[in-house]
Amino acid sequence: MGACLSRLWGESFTPLDLLPSPTLAEKLVALVLDGPPPCQIPALVSALNEAREYLARFPADELHVVVLGGGTGLSSLVGGDSRQPDWPDHPFDGLKELFPHTHAVVCVTDDGGSTGELQKDLPLAALGDLRHVLLSSVQQRILRSRYQLDSTTTRRVVRSLHRLFNHRFTVQPDSPLALLNAAGDTLEDLPTELLEELRRLLGRLFVDARLRPTLDRPHCLGNLLLASAIYGELDPDLGPDELIARPEVVRTATVRGLMALAAVIGAPPNGVLPCTTSPARLQLLYADGVMVTGEHKSSLARRRTPVDRVRVEFASDPFVPCEVLDLVARADLLILAPGSLYSSIIPVLQVPGLARAIRANTRALKLLVANIWVQRGETDVARNAPERKFHVSDLLAAYERNIPGGMAGLCSHVLALGLRDIPGSILQRYALENKEPIYCDRDTVEGMGYRLVEAGIFSSQLLQRRHVIQHDPRALALAVRTLAAVTPLEQPLHRSEPNSLPGSGAPEDDERLATSAVRGDRLLPCQRYHHLNLCLRTIGYRTQGAGPHTAEDLPAGEQRELAARLCEILWHHQDIPSSHLANVRGLMLVDPAAWNRCQRWDQVFSFYDPQDGWLKVRADRLAQQETFETAVLVALGQSILGNYALNKTMEDIPWRDELVGHMFHLELRAPDFSNCLLSPRGLDLFLRLARMRPSRNEPLRYTRLVNGTEGFTPPGLLFGLLYVWYLDNRQVSHIEYKMSIMRMIGSRLIPEQTRTSARRQRLVSFFREEVFGQQAPRAEEADSEEIS
CATH class of the missing domain: 3.40.50.10680 (CofD-like domains)
Structure with a gap:
């Protein structure tokens, strides 16, 4: 084969020049796959066929x-x-x-x-x-x-x-x-x-x-x-x-x-x-x-x-x-x-x-x-x-x-x-x-x-x-x-x-x-699935009708079906540890006629109720798996904060007989009486990243100014929405829109956009490390000062 190729390659014009590829290997691969190209000179075609036959006999x-x-x-x-x-x-x-x-x-x-x-x-x-x-x-x-x-x-x-x-x-x-x-x-x-x-x-x-x-x-x-x-x-x-x-x-x-x-x-x-x-x-x-x-x-x-x-x-x-x-x-x-x-x-x-x-x-x-x-x-x-x-x-x-x-x-x-x-x-x-x-x-x-x-x-x-x-x-x-x-x-x-x-x-x-x-907990997938099933079988499943005192347990068959749907959601999102269910006592489906939650700031039809520990989802969310999954994950994310908030109020800010804005006040529950799954440091970090300002004199108080009639996402709801976005950004398009600033090239941003992009990058790092406990090549250290 070597002698044959030497004869073909040694001429100033060789039969291989009929093959358009630039390298010897590419020419010969093309020759094997396609055969000799059309040519009126039999000797050239014969020489190429000889090489092709040599290659076909390769052991x-x-x-x-x-x-x-x-x-x-x-x-x-x-x-x-x-x-x-x-x-x-x-x-x-x-x-x-x-x-x-x-x-x-x-x-x-x-x-x-x-x-x-x-x-x-x-x-x-x-x-x-x-x-x-x-x-x-x-x-x-x-x-x-x-x-x-x-x-x-x-x-x-x-x-x-x-x-x-x-x-x-x-x-x-x-x-x-x-x-x-x-x-x-x-x-x-x-x-x-x-x-x-x-x-x-x-x-x-x-x-x-x-x-x-x-x-x-x-x-x-x-x-x-x-x-x-x-x-x-x-x-x-x-x-x-x-x-x-x-x-x-x-x-x-x-x-x-x-x-x-x-x-x-x-x-x-x-x-x-x-x-x-x-x-x-x-x-x-x-x-x-x-x-x-x-x-x-x-x-x-x-x-x-x-x-x-x-x-x-x-x-x-x-x-x-x-x-x-x-x-x-x-x-x-x-x-x-x-x-x-x-x-x-x-x-x-x-x-x-x-x-x-x-x-x-x-x-x-x-x-x-x-x-x-x-x-x-x-x-x-x-x-x-x-x-x-x-x-x-x-x-x-x-x-x-x-x-x-x-x-x-x-x-x-x-x-x-x-x-x-x-x-x-x-x-x-x-x-x-x-x-x-x-x-x-x-x-x-x-x-x-x-x-x-x-x-x-x-x-x-x-x-x-x-x-x-x-x-x-x-x-x-x-x-x-x-x-x-x-x-x-x-x-x-x-x-x-x-x-x-x-x-x-x-x-x-x-x-x-x-x-x-090696996975830290060394859990096999079958062990994780079994553990999720055990957790979901221990919580309650109820329905809330339109009238007073109409909450009742769902029939056993419907409970099993709901537990199975929840398990599939958690199984699909492998980053959710079973520990995130720690504050969840049950799932309640609320009749739309009985849904009385204020929707001033959002159109999210689910929430975690810290008073009783139940995930509450408007019942019409159940019809489609995607909307049900989003609703469940928003509420589950909020449950991580648990009963962290002792008091929340919105104060009007007047100036010269005009309403120019609002002041949102958040008073935290003392750590000894809170079931928040985040550490006090982690909760403080999240609130700062959510643009809540800590009080210098009252360590458990945070405030946030809201300009005019602008919208505002309270920190608990924001946590739930970011929880969903981190798991699947397709489910919360409005959060995806806000987070898309991170894809912009830094040199093209004005200083305020640069700060916003950096803050949202820190939010991502916070959820990766503090919420989901995932390792990364290196962790970004959050600023200890107020993050604007």
Whole structure:
């Protein structure tokens, strides 16, 4: 191959000059994917075809490949997205077709859908992405060999597995057979041995008391099959509490269960492994100081400000399976798969020891496959230049900033789809749908020390059928094989020093926010869910009618329904600790005709009543989940202040027979008689940030001047609204409008705006640290003087 390329490259005009790409690697990838360009000179075409044949004969089946990432991007690269309905039409494409020794290391921070439901009941790491990639890893050779199948039957078996693994049920099944029948009518295509094994796995869900609760929730059947395989490796005498107390036992069972299910469905041994077996959750710190916990919740976030840092928080000491470390050490190719920027590669490489293992393998080709499209909430705003589009260099800078030790030794090549390969009409249609591509900025990427390879690695069939642009598994595999063949012939890569790169990463042993951390209370998700349920079952649920003395307990069924709705709200907002319920005695639904709360300053139809400790919500808020959630969270936020206020009055301010304003007086209850969950220092800090002026002579008195007839948000209500805004800014648009001043560039502000922006930044820090107890790279210290 080297002699062939020397002849092609050595002429003043070579056949490779017919290929328009700028680099040798890009020319050869284009040649493999598209064939020789039209040419009237047979000798030139023959020479290019000769090179293409050499590349096609490259012995990729001897190479060991390790791919790291999250669900959709990783599965697409390994063997196609197995969740798509048309995946069974081409189930054996992708890396596994050309590189049979392909192994996937999967992110475990997913907490949405069926995966999140499983975490309510089982002390396991997230299984959804593992299940997804496991099905994509099924290999024709293994299936045919294990079950003695011909090619046609093998494809029918894969189609049945696809239907089973992706079947979702919402009604509680009454038997394993009912589950199988509901999943489809193609069970007769399954070999007897395979069908019996599936029945055994499903049967365990009904007979193992530890798994039985999972059938009460809507689930993806593939997730339950994997959970059953894991529990099949556990001692049946170990109860839930014992499993929680012995994470090393669950760790071993998770890896063995994956291997057992892989063997059943025709995936290679250790073909799919978790990056860690420790349950983990994702935390995103935005540039405005807000921290969002949970991968699913972060995917819904619309903060309109860049992500500053990412952290993975583990429920127990994170442990990389030794099988993963062995595979990484032996790999010939190490590939970072495309996927969500902050919920795919970064969480994987924040697991202590994994990035170090990749760096230690100095002989492997290390490749990053860049995303094609911007992802809302993650890559829609560039951190260093929020006003411009997102670039490939921004991806690299985010990895550099959030991976311990930066990107040094983790990646040398970047494989990306160039916009010139996308039809302009498609880009225009995507733009109308508010979807934007990630732009390839070659000069910046190469200036950072990477080799950029732009190639047409999208699916032309999907483009023709559905007019969408997605990575094509076969094209990606061919491009990777070409790079594996060509890279040893390229000049050595001279990469910039890591510390000279923008956003250079923290040292590998740094345990600040840029790296992983162990949750302070070490609560597993299933423990948190159980504790929330216990708390919500101990409070009351009542209704208040229009007449006097009409408050009464709700019927038992309605109480259970309300408790379940409250639990889902608190479960979704993982940043809310159960301690925030300390002052809540119950939830009262108030008939609109009986609602007599003054709405002079707001249109918020809920509040916390410190006299009786009840959250009071106007009953018509119950009709829609979003309005009910907002109402509950406002009142819950106010309950943190408890009975902090001893007295509140509004005094008129006259001048020359005219009313020029008002003076709001707030007298605090003495700390010994207050149930406020904030410390006296924390309460004082909040009141100052709310522009309440402390009295010099009376330490428990605060005042606030209100000009003319201007509006005013009392501190208790402001606390509740900010509580909601911090958790989900979409629910309180008026607070979002006020806080948006933080997104303005400082040099463009007049001094008063600068002070306002700084004060609101301190409010965010206060809620992050004092209210929600979240760690940050560094805490902003509030001024001890009055904050204006």
